[in-house]
Amino acid sequence: MQVFLQQLINGLHLGATYALIALGYTMVYGVLRLINFAHGDIFMLGAYAGLFAAVILGVTQSASWGAVFPVILMAMAICAVVGMAIERFAYRKLRTAPRLNALITAIGVSLFLEYGGQLPPMIRIDGFDFPFGAQTKTFPTGILPPTQITTGTGLSLSAVQVLTFVVTLVLMVGLNAIVRRTRIGVAMRAVSADREAAALMGIPTDRVILFTFALGSALAAAAGVLYALDKPTIDPLMGLYVGLKAFVAAVLGGIGSIPGAMLGGFVLGLTETFVAGYLASSWRDAIAFGILILILIVRPTGILGSSVREKV
Amino acid sequence: MRLVRRLIGGLILLAVLFAINGWGTAMQQAVNSRPDLQSIAFYRQFSIWWPVVLETGRWITLAVSLNLINGLAGQFSLGHAAFAAIGGYAAGAITVFLGPRLCGDATLAAPGAYPPGWNLLFAASLIAGGMVASAVGFLVGLPSLRLRGDYLAIVTLGMGEVVRVVIEHIEPVGGSLGFNGIPLITNFFWVYLVAIATILAVRNIAQSTHGRALLAIREDEVAAEAMGVPLTRYKVLAFVIGSFFAGMAGGLYAHFQGSIQPQAAGFIESIQIVVIVVLGGSGSITGSVLAAIALTLFPEILRSVRPELEQYRMVLYALLLIVLMLVRPQGIFGGRELSLRGLLARVKR
Numbered sequence: 001m002q003v004f005l006q007q008l009i010n011g012l013h014l015g016a017t018y019a020l021i022a023l024g025y026t027m028v029y030g031v032l033r034l035i036n037f038a039h040g041d042i043f044m045l046g047a048y049a050g051l052f053a054a055v056i057l058g059v060t061q062s063a064s065w066g067a068v069f070p071v072i073l074m075a076m077a078i079c080a081v082v083g084m085a086i087e088r089f090a091y092r093k094l095r096t097a098p099r100l101n102a103l104i105t106a107i108g109v110s111l112f113l114e115y116g117g118q119l120p121p122m123i124r125i126d127g128f129d130f131p132f133g134a135q136t137k138t139f140p141t142g143i144l145p146p147t148q149i150t151t152g153t154g155l156s157l158s159a160v161q162v163l164t165f166v167v168t169l170v171l172m173v174g175l176n177a178i179v180r181r182t183r184i185g186v187a188m189r190a191v192s193a194d195r196e197a198a199a200l201m202g203i204p205t206d207r208v209i210l211f212t213f214a215l216g217s218a219l220a221a222a223a224g225v226l227y228a229l230d231k232p233t234i235d236p237l238m239g240l241y242v243g244l245k246a247f248v249a250a251v252l253g254g255i256g257s258i259p260g261a262m263l264g265g266f267v268l269g270l271t272e273t274f275v276a277g278y279l280a281s282s283w284r285d286a287i288a289f290g291i292l293i294l295i296l297i298v299r300p301t302g303i304l305g306s307s308v309r310e311k312v
Numbered sequence: 313m314r315l316v317r318r319l320i321g322g323l324i325l326l327a328v329l330f331a332i333n334g335w336g337t338a339m340q341q342a343v344n345s346r347p348d349l350q351s352i353a354f355y356r357q358f359s360i361w362w363p364v365v366l367e368t369g370r371w372i373t374l375a376v377s378l379n380l381i382n383g384l385a386g387q388f389s390l391g392h393a394a395f396a397a398i399g400g401y402a403a404g405a406i407t408v409f410l411g412p413r414l415c416g417d418a419t420l421a422a423p424g425a426y427p428p429g430w431n432l433l434f435a436a437s438l439i440a441g442g443m444v445a446s447a448v449g450f451l452v453g454l455p456s457l458r459l460r461g462d463y464l465a466i467v468t469l470g471m472g473e474v475v476r477v478v479i480e481h482i483e484p485v486g487g488s489l490g491f492n493g494i495p496l497i498t499n500f501f502w503v504y505l506v507a508i509a510t511i512l513a514v515r516n517i518a519q520s521t522h523g524r525a526l527l528a529i530r531e532d533e534v535a536a537e538a539m540g541v542p543l544t545r546y547k548v549l550a551f552v553i554g555s556f557f558a559g560m561a562g563g564l565y566a567h568f569q570g571s572i573q574p575q576a577a578g579f580i581e582s583i584q585i586v587v588i589v590v591l592g593g594s595g596s597i598t599g600s601v602l603a604a605i606a607l608t609l610f611p612e613i614l615r616s617v618r619p620e621l622e623q624y625r626m627v628l629y630a631l632l633l634i635v636l637m638l639v640r641p642q643g644i645f646g647g648r649e650l651s652l653r654g655l656l657a658r659v660k661r
Binding site: 034035090093094097098099100101102103104105107108109110111112114115116118119120240244247248251282283285286288289290292293296297300 | 388458467469474478579583586624630
């Protein structure tokens with residue numbers, strides 16, 4: 001029972017990361033019908049942006065809760081700008097092109113970020129290298145206090161896990177509020193329902209799409225910092241598999257659906273942790289993709305997605 | 313008459329391949345057995361470029377076979393390397409486990425110059441590898457009936473990763489350490505025989521009724537179905553044939569390197585094949601061939617001229633892909649073919 005609860009906590013922790021990234025996939029898919037392959041690499045950039053922020057703010061050894069939040073916010077801001085730049089320069093021209101061209105471009109952007117990030121450093125600011133170089137870097141876990149909450153029954157909850165749950169909850173509630181209550185949120189939903197009709201109604205679609213990229217990238221950046229705080233090694237290829245799995249989570253929940261992405265992320269995180277914990281950990285990578293293939297064959301619209309009939 | 317002409321053409325082709333192969337293998341053996349030849353520029357250059365020539369043939373096979381699936385049938389697949397890896401493992405298993413028993417000891421044979429019995433077994437293993445790969449291709453082709461465009465791309469990508477993890481768990485072929493000790497039978501003759509066979513097969517399919525059906529599916533699935541094109545059969549057919557040749561290319565690779573790793577099934581390998589097809593122009597066979605040659609030679613030339621630029625190769629690939637999609641999304645050749653006759657007509661005018 002105690003092992004089960006511990007696995008549950010670990011699974012929810014992993015799922016929170018997947019869910020935060022999956023939200024970006026699902027929102028971009030909603031407005032553009034594009035699988036933004038580069039989104040996993042935005043997650044990677046988020047981890048590096050967090051490292052950069054920690055170095056710039058000089059909080060790598062601060063061991064306080066107060067220092068974590070500026071680091072996360074700064075990483076989110078940096079990645080929001082990067083996400084908007086990618087949309088503006090790589091994807092915008094391809095909106096009317098066949099969808100596969102946009103997909104190939106997205107793969108190109110992803111490869112560019114992964115291999116561009118591995119180039120040898122050219123600029124060095126206070127020990128932060130840019131580009132990052134091919135070697136793994138250690139993320140300063142000293143930002144957080146080394147607290148470890150242990151319950152009477154022996155369950156342990158690390159500071160990173162607590163932080164992850166709090167930040168994820170706040171971001172999800174915030175996102176929900178933005179999408180449901182604000183003008184730009186309504187505009188996002190309108191664009192995702194029908195882009196052309198939204199444009200005819202006077203909605204500035206370009207600006208809404210930019211905003212969607214900024215929002216999605218900021219969430220991925222937060223996930224990147226939280227993930228890096230937990231596993232302190234980061235490298236330019238770290239976004240590849242985590243990104244692909246988060247995409248699986250988005251498809252699992254129903255791509256295009258925001259609650260679906262949240263649900264899908266947690267379901268995938270829990271499944272992966274339980275299978276790895278109880279059956280065999282070396283099959284870990286195959287689980288997510290097995291789920292993906294299964295769900296696409298059995299129910300392509302995912303758990304919460306609605307089916308769209310093709311009209312001729 | 314036509315049949316006789318074709319037969320003669322085929323025989324000449326075989327003879328040419330055989331002659332080049334004999335020359336290349338003899339040169340290679342000379343370089344290997346006498347290190348002093350390395351001081352002669354011609355021999356030194358030969359030992360650098362001969363493996364590149366063989367490598368090029370493999371990429372041509374992979375790109376042209378993917379072009380059948382991606383370019384002609386329009387089924388965007390991101391898992392082509394997985395078929396190649398399956399073929400490579402299957403062919404390697406046959407030569408490693410059956411070879412010594414059926415064809416005797418060949419530990420002293422030089423790379424690419426095995427006794428005839430081994431070559432026969434190798435040919436059989438390539439075909440068997442191709443068949444195993446196409447059996448998996450059949451399984452992958454089935455879900456493609458329900459999935460379109462980017463969803464299919466993701467499923468094939470996931471399939472590649474699943475294949476990689478499964479291979480990592482098959483202990484008799486090395487598990488996650490990779491399959492080592494595969495005999496080095498691959499030579500110029502086999503590489504280019506398979507490449508030419510792939511090109512001819514895909515070209516003939518493209519120009520047949522079946523090819524027209526595939527094109528119809530690519531252009532508009534719903535319309536094709538309304539016109540009576542059996543979608544199921546043709547989509548699966550494209551996957552089965554494409555993965556067969558990819559499997560043979562994998563067999564050639566395994567017997568060229570002497571080993572094969574589970575990572576050969578992964579995403580990054582598949583992407584490289586996709587880059588070649590997209591660059592050449594999906595649907596254009598000559599485009600795929602030329603792009604395969606260019607993209608295999610380019611990094612080697614880069615390495616021999618400015619070795620420090622090697623690390624920029626993948627970044628350049630990525631930029632190439634992005635710029636290509638923005639400027640010329642149909643690829644360099646578009647759907648067109650480069651032909652001698654067409655070139656001559658253009659020169660005359």
